Amino acid sequence: MVKKPVIKRKILAENRKARFNYEILDSIEAGLALVGTEVKSLRAAHANIAESYASFEQEELWLVNAHIPEYGAGNRFNHEPRRLRKLLLHGKEMDRLAKAVAREGMTIVPLRLYFNPRGRAKIEIALARGKKLHDKRQTEKKRDWGREKARLLRQNNK
DSSP states (O other), X not given: OOOOOOOOOEEEEEOTTHHHHEEEEEEEXXXXXXXXXXXXXXXXXXXXXXXXXXXXEXXXXXXXXXXXXXXXXXXXXXXXXXXXXXXXXXXXXXXXXXXXXXXXXXXXXXXXXXXXXXXXXXXXXXXXXXXXXXXHHHHHHHHHHHHHHHHHHHHHHO
16 A cells, blocks of 8 residues: 655644534635735744634635734735635535535634645634533543553553
């Protein structure tokens, strides 16, 4: 069997709370429509997508509340840090996401913001369902048990 090549990505921002607060059902890579100073600010590895989400407005998908700080040398041509940014997807993918959000009450959350090997800014978005409090407790219990198990194995191997 031929191994798949490992794709190198420079991860700029990651939404670590998304996997705790949401049950991730499907993830998709989307492009971002950015202005020049946003790209330069991202190349300096400054971004925050922790509180952001995606929503449909006028049959287009937009990234809401993502924070890309102003570029230091951008002077008067700088961008607004929390502006709406258009997500670039194929029509079939957008239709599928729109139907899932409308019919099943799901949410679209960003997971990672990165540059692909060609140097294009991409964002990994996920179709997710919000977890209830008991589901979050179960996730936390599994994580704690995994840590405890690893600690016990390390002690036994010494």
